[in-house]
Amino acid sequence: xxxxxxxxxxxxxxxxxxxxxxxxxxxxxxxxxxxxxxxxxxxxxxxxxxxxxxxxxxxxxxxxxxxxxxxxxxxxxxxxxxxxxxxxxxxxxxxxxxxxxxxxxxxxxxxxxxxxxxxxxxxxxxxxxxxxxxxxxxxxxxxxxxxxxxxxxxxxxxxxxxxxxxxxxxxxxxxxxxxxxxxxxxxxxxxxxxxxxxxxxxxxxxxxxxxxxxxxxxxxxxxxxxxxxxxxxxxxxxxxxxxxxxxxxxxxxxxxxxxxxxxxxxxxxxxxxxxxxxxxxxxxxxxxxxxxxxxxxxxxxxxxxxxxxxxxxxxxxxxxxxxxxxxxxxxxxxxxxxxxxxxxxxxxxxxxxxxxxxxxxxxxxxxxxxxxxxxxxxxxxxxxxxxxxxxxxxxxxxxxxxxxxxxxxxxxxxxxxxxxxxxxxxxxxxxxxxxxxxxxxxxxxxxxxxxxxxxxxxxxxxxxxxxxxxxxxxxxxxxxxxxxxxxxxxxxxxxxxxxxxxxxxxxxxxxxxxxxxxxxxxxxxxxxxxxxxxxxxxxxxxxxxxxxxxxxxxxxxxxxxxxxxxxxxxxxxxxxxxxxxxxxxxxxxxxxxxxxxxxxxxxxxxxxxxxxxxxxxxxxxxxxxxxxxxxxxxxxxxxxxxxxxxxxxxxxxxxxxxxxxxxxxxxxxxxxxxxxxxxxxxxxxxxxxxxxxxxxxxxxxxxxxxxxxxxxxxxxxxxxxxxxxxxxxxxxxxxxxxxxxxxxxxxxxxxxxxxxxxxxxxxxxxxxxxxxxxxxxxxxxxxxxxxxxxxxxxxxxxxxxxxxxxxxxxxxxxxxxxxxxxxxxxxxxxxxxxxxxxxxxxxxxxxxxxxxxxxxxxxxxxxxxxxxxxxxxxxxxxxxxx
RNA sequence: GGAGGCAUAGCUCAGCUGGUUAGAGCGCAUGCUUCACACGCAUGAGGUCACAGGUUCGAGUCCUGUUGUCUCCACCA
Numbered sequence: 001x002x003x004x005x006x007x008x009x010x011x012x013x014x015x016x017x018x019x020x021x022x023x024x025x026x027x028x029x030x031x032x033x034x035x036x037x038x039x040x041x042x043x044x045x046x047x048x049x050x051x052x053x054x055x056x057x058x059x060x061x062x063x064x065x066x067x068x069x070x071x072x073x074x075x076x077x078x079x080x081x082x083x084x085x086x087x088x089x090x091x092x093x094x095x096x097x098x099x100x101x102x103x104x105x106x107x108x109x110x111x112x113x114x115x116x117x118x119x120x121x122x123x124x125x126x127x128x129x130x131x132x133x134x135x136x137x138x139x140x141x142x143x144x145x146x147x148x149x150x151x152x153x154x155x156x157x158x159x160x161x162x163x164x165x166x167x168x169x170x171x172x173x174x175x176x177x178x179x180x181x182x183x184x185x186x187x188x189x190x191x192x193x194x195x196x197x198x199x200x201x202x203x204x205x206x207x208x209x210x211x212x213x214x215x216x217x218x219x220x221x222x223x224x225x226x227x228x229x230x231x232x233x234x235x236x237x238x239x240x241x242x243x244x245x246x247x248x249x250x251x252x253x254x255x256x257x258x259x260x261x262x263x264x265x266x267x268x269x270x271x272x273x274x275x276x277x278x279x280x281x282x283x284x285x286x287x288x289x290x291x292x293x294x295x296x297x298x299x300x301x302x303x304x305x306x307x308x309x310x311x312x313x314x315x316x317x318x319x320x321x322x323x324x325x326x327x328x329x330x331x332x333x334x335x336x337x338x339x340x341x342x343x344x345x346x347x348x349x350x351x352x353x354x355x356x357x358x359x360x361x362x363x364x365x366x367x368x369x370x371x372x373x374x375x376x377x378x379x380x381x382x383x384x385x386x387x388x389x390x391x392x393x394x395x396x397x398x399x400x401x402x403x404x405x406x407x408x409x410x411x412x413x414x415x416x417x418x419x420x421x422x423x424x425x426x427x428x429x430x431x432x433x434x435x436x437x438x439x440x441x442x443x444x445x446x447x448x449x450x451x452x453x454x455x456x457x458x459x460x461x462x463x464x465x466x467x468x469x470x471x472x473x474x475x476x477x478x479x480x481x482x483x484x485x486x487x488x489x490x491x492x493x494x495x496x497x498x499x500x501x502x503x504x505x506x507x508x509x510x511x512x513x514x515x516x517x518x519x520x521x522x523x524x525x526x527x528x529x530x531x532x533x534x535x536x537x538x539x540x541x542x543x544x545x546x547x548x549x550x551x552x553x554x555x556x557x558x559x560x561x562x563x564x565x566x567x568x569x570x571x572x573x574x575x576x577x578x579x580x581x582x583x584x585x586x587x588x589x590x591x592x593x594x595x596x597x598x599x600x601x602x603x604x605x606x607x608x609x610x611x612x613x614x615x616x617x618x619x620x621x622x623x624x625x626x627x628x629x630x631x632x633x634x635x636x637x638x639x640x641x642x643x644x645x646x647x648x649x650x651x652x653x654x655x656x657x658x659x660x661x662x663x664x665x666x667x668x669x670x671x672x673x674x675x676x677x678x679x680x681x682x683x684x685x686x687x688x689x690x691x692x693x694x695x696x697x698x699x700x701x702x703x704x705x706x707x708x709x710x711x712x713x714x715x716x717x718x719x720x721x722x723x724x725x726x727x728x729x730x731x732x733x734x735x736x737x738x739x740x741x742x743x744x745x746x747x748x749x750x751x752x753x754x755x756x757x758x759x760x761x762x763x764x765x766x767x768x769x770x771x772x773x774x775x776x777x778x779x780x781x782x783x784x785x786x787x788x789x790x791x792x793x794x795x796x797x798x799x800x801x802x803x804x805x806x807x808x809x810x811x812x813x814x815x816x817x818x819x820x821x822x823x824x825x826x827x828x829x830x831x832x833x834x835x836x837x838x839x840x841x842x843x844x845x846x847x848x849x850x851x852x853x854x855x856x857x858x859x860x861x862x863x864x865x866x867x868x869x870x871x872x873x874x875x876x877x878x879x880x881x882x
Numbered sequence: 883g884g885a886g887g888c889a890u891a892g893c894u895c896a897g898c899u900g901g902u903u904a905g906a907g908c909g910c911a912u913g914c915u916u917c918a919c920a921c922g923c924a925u926g927a928g929g930u931c932a933c934a935g936g937u938u939c940g941a942g943u944c945c946u947g948u949u950g951u952c953u954c955c956a957c958c959a
Contacts, residue, residue, distance in 0.1 A: 218958095392954070396955075492954095562887080563952095577921090583919035586919075587919080626898090750924075
């Protein structure tokens with residue numbers, strides 16, 4: 001049956017249909033075989049506001065490749081997808097829409113109405129990212145898709161909050177936190193990015209209250225002086241011993257504040273005197289606690305000077321800075337201004353400067369939680385791939401500070417705490433409280449704040465499986481999960497928090513392996529970003545080159561933890577590869593009979609080329625499986641790529657042509673059977689990486705079973721390894737390569753066939769390889785010789801380790817050139833042999849190197865001795881001719 | 883201040899626990915309308931694996947140092 005198939009693979013015609021087939025077939029669900037082991041991956045939930053970008057493509061490709069591999073290996077494979085409510089990002093987006101379309105703020109609507117709008121928005125756009133992930137071929141169980149704001153997740157969040165509170169691991173307190181005046185919320189330490197910015201160091205004169213002199217303080221944030229409540233010097237600083245305990249008059253504010261002595265002040269820096277602003281600096285806050293300094297907050301939530309700021313009231317922090325500096329100068333208080341670069345904290349969402357501000361917030365006490373999270377990684381219960389990220393994680397976990405979890409937003413999990421107006425007691429409860437648990441008053445109000453988005457995603461590996469219901473089927477079957485795949489940029493945000501949460505609430509580390517990948521950058525190595533406009537849309541690449549090509553781009557030439565640059569050319573190359581595979585399959589299909597089956601013939605019918613390709617396949621299966629098990633996906637896929645293109649297409653297919661176009665039905669059948677068998681095995685190996693094209697082809701060749709996605713992963717077979725025949729085949733291949741090489745050098749066109757004479761100690765090998773020599777080495781006749789030809793005039797001599805090949809080329813042969821070439825080859829061979837002999841005569845090498853290595857070297861040496869002998873003969877013959 | 887990555891062909895990168903005459907893609911050169919494929923075939927050019935030491939029978943691979951480069955964490959006002 002000759003099938004009509006397009007010469008070019010058209011992914012657009014295939015992907016949607018295949019994906020639908022998989023989904024309808026229910027293949028994304030765990031097969032649920034009772035005797036199979038579960039294998040679980042939870043997907044890092046993309047933001048509900050998200051648009052698919054290359055980072056997602058990378059993430060999804062790796063996870064999908066792993067889950068497909070495990071599924072084919074017979075695991076009960078589950079990949080749980082989901083979406084994150086993304087507190088700040090989503091709220092900002094909806095607020096923006098509200099402002100543009102209706103000219104309203106969230107306050108105009110009120111909390112309840114506003115949240116309705118957000119849910120509407122989620123209803124409308126929340127599925128977009130999911131649809132986009134499907135375009136990547138993601139084989140998640142979509143029926144299990146979770147959302148961090150849905151009922152089970154909310155229940156989990158509530159349970160965790162209350163239980164941590166009951167254990168004393170959540171508390172509310174006034175601390176210096178990172179405040180984003182633009183997003184108008186507190187941030188955790190992890191959400192602050194430090195950026196080097198040029199700034200100034202202002203030196204300001206603070207007169208002593210008793211008129212006996214002055215001190216000069218240095219600051220990078222002069223506007224905070226409005227909240228100064230002290231000046232600090234080092235207790236060992238001899239310059240200032242006499243003023244400790246005295247007071248200074250705070251310029252502009254005209255208020256007396258004390259001078260205290262504390263180790264915090266460094267004698268070497270600036271003047272050695274530091275102004276203390278306990279409400280706006282974490283260190284000053286600490287000093288303030290030790291010395292009972294007043295805490296005066298002078299900036300409001302929007303970063304403007306508040307009513308305590310006197311004449312500066314209402315000014316933006318940076319305007320106030322300018323004005324204060326001007327006023328200081330006018331008043332004669334400004335001593336000097338130095339340039340001073342320093343690190344400024346910025347908001348990871350909006351990138352505006354973060355303001356340290358004292359504020360009453362909720363915190364998770366981290367030290368006790370970190371303990372177990374450190375242990376599981378230290379003990380290897382959870383491993384990072386690559387291993388070096390263990391150190392990053394440990395370093396963070398060992399120095400972690402309490403986690404500020406409250407956010408002044410509306411979109412998120414509202415904190416389940418009620419404050420009593422009568423007795424001040426805080427009631428924290430799993431059910432919504434109606435009365436104060438302490439005094440019974442009904443005069444209680446709920447905390448307005450919501451929880452950090454990451455508080456809910458920290459529970460992701462178990463909340464998605466039904467926790468806190470520990471009897472939930474999924475939880476029992478699939479928790480703990482197996483591998484977590486994510487980028488190194490969210491180890492702190494997410495991975496570490498999942499680990500301590502899992503340990504604390506489920507008693508188990510949530511996964512045994514964390515596979516870390518790098519960032520996808522543009523072709524100049526820059527981060528892809530909206531502001532630079534250098535992002536490449538994965539969907540556009542899929543539309544143009546196909547999903548499989550994009551996925552291949554994501555895994556080839558890439559190793560765990562390392563960034564990669566995105567080159568469209570690479571996607572194109574992978575598209576070409578897909579096409580190569582497509583055409584190889586076309587070749588097979590065109591030669592298949594109607595009733596063809598995919599089964600190997602009786603092994604006795606196998607010919608040398610069949611044995612060679614089957615042996616190669618065997619090695620491939622072994623190696624690829626091993627690489628996959630070690631998460632070396634890039635190495636694995638490279639090997640498959642090489643096999644498909646080089647072994648199968650460039651060699652094996654060519655080797656089968658003589659048989660396929662011959663009249664010998666039996667030999668033809670053997671060839672087509674092996675072609676089909678090897679193709680099937682290749683498709684299986686390649687399927688996790690290129691799911692669409694492999695499934696499409698597989699469905700068109702003889703197969704058993706419903707779909708490739710659930711077909712068995714190949715296993716190497718000892719009965720299909722043929723070492724001897726493999727070597728023999730390669731002898732012939734070496735001859736073919738050598739002949740092609742020579743002909744090209746001599747500019748002989750392929751159309752010009754020539755006779756070939758072979759002198760070899762393995763005549764049966766070359767006799768068997770006659771067809772290959774004819775077809776692939778442009779020989780019109782092949783004859784075996786028993787001795788060197790009498791007349792070498794006009795004869796090209798080609799030497800390999802196993803044979804000498806003679807081709808009459810008449811006028812084309814230049815004896816002098818031949819001599820030069822043979823001499824060159826001889827020298828190279830001798831040089832190499834002498835290095836081998838040096839090694840082999842080294843007693844230490846023989847005694848200490850493993851036997852296999854020594855034997856391999858011996859074999860190589862023997863081969864080169866043969867080659868040298870052959871070359872020497874040829875040389876002598878040529879010299880006689882010259 | 884602390885920690886880590888990277889440095890291999892013109893470009894982008896693989897190279898797993900040390901053992902091939904160091905690989906791939908793209909690019910380059912030459913030839914090819916060969917009955918699957920020009921999104922192709924064949925052949926080729928191109929690398930003292932940053933530098934200097936060390937360990938080893940053997941180092942691109944391990945150790946130390948140097949240089950360049952990138953990143954993360956912490957932070958002195």
